[in-house]
Amino acid sequence: MTERSWDGYLREDGRKGIRNLILVLYTVECASFVAHAVANGEPDVHVVGFAGCYDNAYAIRLMEALATHPNVGACLVIGLGCEYTQPARLAEVARGSGRPSASFFIQDHGGTRSGVAKGKEELASLRKKLAEKTVHVSMTWRDLVIGAECGGSDGTSGLAGNPVVGRFYDRLIDCGGSAVFEETVEMIGLRDVLVSRAANEEAALRLNRSYDKAERYCKSVRQYSISPGNFAGGLTTIEEKSMGAFAKSGSQPIEGVVGVSERLPHAGLWLLDSVPDDHFMQFGYTNPNDTEGIMDLISTGAHMVMFVTGRGSVIGSPISPLIKVTGNTRTYERMQDDMDFNAGKVLSGESTLDEAAEELMKLVGDIASGTLSKPEALGHREYFVMYKHQDAPQLEIGCRA
Template sequence: MESKINTLSWKGYLRKDGSKGIRNKVLVIYTVECSSHVAKSIASAFPNEDVDVIGFTGCYDNEYVVRMLLALARHPNIGAVLAVGLGCEYTQPSKIADIAAESGRLADWLFIQDCGGTSKTIEKGKKILSEFIKRLKEETKIVDMSFEDLTIGCECGGSDFTSGLAGNVVVGRLFDRLVDMGGKAIFEEIVEAIGLKKILLERAANEKAYIEIEATYDKALEYCKAVRQYSVSPGNFAGGLTTIEEKSMGAVIKSGSRPIEGVIKVSQNPPNKGLWLLDSVPDPHWMNFGYTNPNDSEGLMDLISCGSQLVFLVTGRGNVIGSAVSPTIKITGNSETFKNLEDDMDFNAGKVLNGECTLEELTDNLLRLIAKTCSGELSKGEKLGHKEYYISYKYQDENRKRPCRR
């Protein structure tokens, strides 16, 4: 049975840069809050088409944000990009469109100040999107895809006692299978690995990975101390967790058991197949340490910016969000949560705790769900129109993966 599941395949969308997507989306990007209304109005004119909106609210320059927007504009699930700006901001829509076009995407950009205001810009944007949608349907090459073509990212949120017993456990088993089939798996939330440094280091694939993991862990611990906040919440306590170490054990198990190939930063694709740790914690900066907004939407977008065509959100207590650019599969290890939020939750891992199936059977079922989603079946979040996103000001040196020497 397992061999048949491992050979499941589906049709995907080939991009000119060689990447393969499971969706064929048009992405509208606003480069400042002042252009968000116009960007969203352009996209809303196409309710029956696969059009997503993301953007950045800030006006000032931020290298982290620019890298992230560029990564999302070149994501495998994206076939066309329209960048919309006001005209005063540092983040330039023309630059985003140019780099998207260089990667083979259909791309264009608009400045509201140059187009004559809100109404004229919306009308011009609608014409551009109409042409993009038409061309994507006619010109995108359809190719075979399998698990070896996939990058899947995972984070957990709203954890309870079942997360470390079922929800994150089945993802860990699936990640093992995905890596064995030649795919790429990404786990994040190093701030939810506090207390597990030795365990992480023992799984380093090589010396370089060991150094990167150690530096990433040490930075995360210092960050938690600096902001006086560890990644544990009242909801976790209500769900039966008692300490950050207990939560960490449940969180890290979603990475499975395969060697950790190394650490990547936000907007960096894994350089080769295998299991990778995503560092989304701000790096030290001479002005200030930098603050992140630790919500699930930010974490999902971080994973998606690294090329994940599909992301998992494991939640014991329940969540309803989805994500822009890539589908989100919401998994819970709590059968009561699944029953209560059945319209929102995609997968009930709690069946293994109820004795309804084995862990291997559960993993097989999740693999089948992935194949169906990649084949075009909508996730619960997609059906309900959940396309949340969050992109924050942050400082990250994309080349720093070793201890910081001040």
């Protein structure tokens, strides 16, 4: 595809965004109602929050990364007043990146009604400051970071959905852009294939370590990333699913590994390792749902995320548009309101892999230029921020611990 440009938003930290949003963060589940009420009816305001009362390094890093995401222009942080995670700290991080920000505790402002009123007041002030600070700038492919994840996979995911995304990734990187993919727990059995793609010795070392950690994790929880829905869709083993999932990475050299909330060091293709470190492995499961992984990808600075699903999905995401790709034409026809792109045309012979990748690249350019993805248009903004720490209490314990 020829070079393309569009209007973006320049942040004081030098990054460029394709959206100019205000983010409302809440720091405990007790503040979620007020946070959503503050944002209600405001199309340029997105909400993300952390449910737990107890401080958690993973959750804090994630929220700091979201508060300073290139698609976010201003940030309001709302807390109840009892929790360990401090709203003022998150607002300070956002302010340090040049974004207008504010924070408050609901308990300091009288409860639900007054808390919502306070939030609306702060929102109006932030919107005015953001309008004054907004700088428009030209963007091209080389400015983009695109994430990719798959879920609800079937046999077509590895044959068409993921390969089309992978071929698009190859083109994006050839144009100077950046791509990040995840799901190391869906690479079990692929060590040699994965490491053979390393751009250098350091990358090979990091890829080996990430693979080993994912394998240990799956053994420790006695759970591999394959589900009854995958079986119903025609997959039979984790190796089959792994090969299909890995196809979304394309064929470019893998520059290295990044962790959750880490920015990509430079352009190119990167693997996101979201599996908890060994000393955190006693808690939870690294992929409780697709939304958690999408939030991890967004935290790396991904402007938008490709979500490949053979069986269909009805989720979206805040901050970064979600583009839903399916390799199953029947799924696309059955769920056209939710699915953005039909890669199944490759399997029917209506399109070659290269033609489908070019078509997908055009869609990405359109969405970067302001066209709403189908999840955006429907108002889907699902999010999930979990504990990743061996000493953290379970969420159902919450404040009663």
